[in-house]
Amino acid sequence: MHQPQYLDGHTGEYALPWTYLHAIKDYVDMAAHLEAEPGARAVVNFAPILLDQIEDYAGQVSAFLKGEGEIHDPVLALLVADRPPHEPSQRLNLAEACTRANRQRLIEPFGPYRLLADMVSWLKQHPDYVSYQGDHFFFDLVTWYHLVWLGETVRRTDPRIKPLMEQGRDFTPSQRRLLLEVIDELLGGLLDRYRRLADSGRVELSFSPYAHPIMPLMLDMASAHEAAPSAELPLSGQYPDGRARVQWHLQQGLESFERHFGRRPAGCWPSEGSVSDATLALLDEAGIRWSASGEGVLTHSLRQGRDEELPEDRDWLYQPYRFQDRELSLFFRDDGLSDSIGFRYTDWHGDDAVGDFVHHLEGIGQRWNRVHGSQGRGALVTVILDGENAWEYYPANGYYFLSALYRRLAEHPDIELATFADCLNVSPRESLKHVVAGSWVYGNFDTWVGSRDKNRGWEMLIQAKQCFDRVMAQGRLTEAQVEAATRQLAVCEGSDWCWWFGDYNPAGTVSLFERLYRQHLVHLYRLLGEAPPEELSHVLSRGSGEPAAGGVMRQGQKTDG
Template identity: 90%
Template sequence: MAFDPSNAAHPPLRVVLCWHMHQPQYLDAHTGEYALPWTYLHAIKDYVDMAAHLEAEPGARAVVNFAPILLDQIEDYARQVRAFLKGEGQIHDPVLALLVAERPPGDASQRLNLAEACTRANRQRLIEPFGPYRLLADMVTWLKQHPDYVSYQGDHFFFDLVTWYHLVWLGETVRRTDPRIQPLMKQGRDFTLAQRRQLLEVIEELLDGLLGRYRRLAESGRVELSFTPYAHPIMPLMLDMESAHEAAPQAELPQSGQYPDGRARVQWHLQRGLESFERHFGRRPAGCWPSEGSVSDATLTLLDEAGIRWSASGEGVLTHSLKQGREEDLPDDRHWLYQPYRFQDRELSLFFRDDGLSDSIGFRYTDWHGDDAVGDFVHHLEEIGQRWHRDSNNHGRGALVTVILDGENAWEYYPANGYYFLSALYRRLAAHTDIELATFSDCLNARPQRALEHVVAGSWVYGNFDTWVGSRDKNRGWEMLIQAKQIFDEVMSQGQLTPAQAEAATLQLAVCEGSDWCWWFGDYNPSGTVSLFERLYRQHLVHLYRLLGKTPPEELSHVLSRGSGEPAAGGVMRQGQKSDG
């Protein structure tokens, strides 16, 4: 039963841990192949581990948010691998298919590309600890510098490499508990086809059982599952591109102007997302983490009209919203952050991320001893609770601390995929007498909520939309999308497509509307990653034109963005606030 703060003079500090699970569409619908393997790799490592940690600690509670386009990809991978093992189909992911191939590709460039793909892993945490894999990875580095020698590598080199790649991408909880894994790691080399097939069987079991594990956690009340609109679009910008000026008045916007019929597209993503979520989990979610925590008045209005009970965003959005029209700074006690809000006079509740605590998990604690990191985290929570109760205005009301972050990318920067940190985190918080782990739905009716009449449009990253719009490359990405949407509207208005063709084109448009593409555009990101994502974005747009029966613009054959930076965590994550440095 949820704790009612009104029944206690000094109720415990409520803490909501919200993990956001998301990957964009990596399937190239034109070729039928997955261009990048991150969906299934994060599934067998991070999503599996998070479920295991929640299952292991009876007192643990959390919110787990899934992007529906990720759920559908996990389902597709599970189906493909299951069919392959039955001899009824093929695996349409070149990296995963190599694991059980009888021979690697004969073409030298294909071999080198696959070898390079099998070393895309955190060097410190996923390569260095494993001697045989480290040796193979070093050989790949040498081969990239001397590609003419790839033909000298025997088949067993590629099979050992791909086997190790999947071994290190398994969740730590899997490596510790599955009796089929340790013998492979001890053997170290010369893996047979039978052994590689056995490893694929482990992967199939993990993929096939994953969503059921989260569904059972939700049914038992241990986890609240929430959703993001289908393909992870930046809804405020689709509804009104000018909303970017609310938090960044000087931002340069795409020359092509507003996104055509953005309201209808946002409603499509919401409806399709809800349908996908219900199909996978058998229930309608109460809450929505909007893509990248991106909110605006128009966005929140649509969420409320869709029957969503709660939404959330970043601390920067709240500070911008509270500071509007004020000359004085917000109180230093930050009590304004540790409470839920109500959007206008509607039923929609809003929660805001504590950037410092969330970013500590995402970035600061990666090199700490697990117990020390958790001790520091709990200490900060205790200080928040003590400050809150010293304020007589809070008598009888408990504070609420919201921690929201990427639930997949942080852990490969931790020892043992965050095993020690997450184990200690759930154990310490569940046992703490002055802290109560909760979900957002637990907190909907717990206390009076202050109304926010206007929310300054922005995201969880810096409280604005700079990560997705405003630079030359990002704006060009939007302009290409807007041009394609105009063609889409023209073709649809003519009614020349069959219902199946129209559905395929609509789904492909949604893929192109995802937030991840513009996230990567810009020279502050690593060049290799930018190249992978911008090429896939152009391929998605090209396929959309083909589905519409139109010739793709020639500019889609040219590189859109090149990176040259080395941001923290390789650019896959951002911090909520800009560092002073």
């Protein structure tokens, strides 16, 4: 589970609503599925900057309902507003924001919402008419938006929701407030649910570095050449004092995690599975017991210095590794199985998808046993995927698939669900003397560096970091100002910004993220008491593509087309 910082520090408002929307839909549903199956075991990874945002949203909503504060997210605030904004462009922007949902799964199944969404599409083509839309149009729209973004388990179990969906229109202020009360309960109780799952042993909680940076590139930009020797790197060169920044993200990440969950994590999913020798050494020095990455990283690492291909039985994938002579254990993602859940099964009947998944697992186990015998340990299969974005492409937010998946796996006589901590003592633990630097996406860093727009994003960040270092050396900021600027720098170092830069991504999404990135950098300069460079007022990247899942997810290996 991870989201970047959507809070615009200058305006004090959330620029995009994805943190709380995924919280009330995907994070809530996943907790419910794990709670419902006593035999379930899973690792759930949280980026600390996401945890802090969930906490902030929960505090804002709770305070508002007590009459003690305001909600600083325009979409969520509209749900309980007395009036929508008066200015036509604001009304249209909010209306458009309330239709950002998967058309097939979250709009089409609900007739009243589909009608409203179609009207928004027409208004975008005829913006002069938006001022003639009555207030009830916006209130019905925002109510439906939050109803469809509720978790399927919530819609099925909370008796307050069904009457609203059956009514369909003309929602009253008291009904909209009731919906906000449901959201308040979901946000306020979410992290406690995962804490209880961890206490019961069903879930292992792990963390990522604080603001989700790509650590290998911060440590050594040239590490991108290990898996992609021809990649063009930013003209600015190395990231200034990258080692200290990585250590900051790790330390702050651990502190945030412990504050929210009351425990120290055993493992770290490095942002986007991005690893290198230097990164893994720092994790080991921080006392982290396990880390994980993608299949591509392992294949690159095992092939280095070998003339022959890796064995086709893929036994090399189904075991943990030890990093050098250290205590750190490494696990690697089965791309085929993981991407089947993320992409291939979305249109399957839930039982058929689970049957196919289990069939593949059984095949892996049978091949393993033919070679190694059935008396020792079995194949250790690692499945890792996006925790939030896959499910809106499934019917009912993946309800049927996930319910059947955990039940079938827990009941299967030859399959044992386990967490990474459960597997730390599994042998044999072959040693990887050198890990070829890369991420879970294609086994390289092409998603974050190497193209014109991505490199420009890094160059802007490096320039800001150089300014940060100059100001810090001058010693003219107060302790509070230093803290604010340091945390804002961390926000700018997050991985999501460069993820979106590139013409292969959708234009609308690229625009939202690249603008927010520039706003974050501008705010950093303001906190430093420096004038932002003029180039931050210009668009950095424009998209025009239509990638799978709208670009929010990637597959572990490149596919044709």
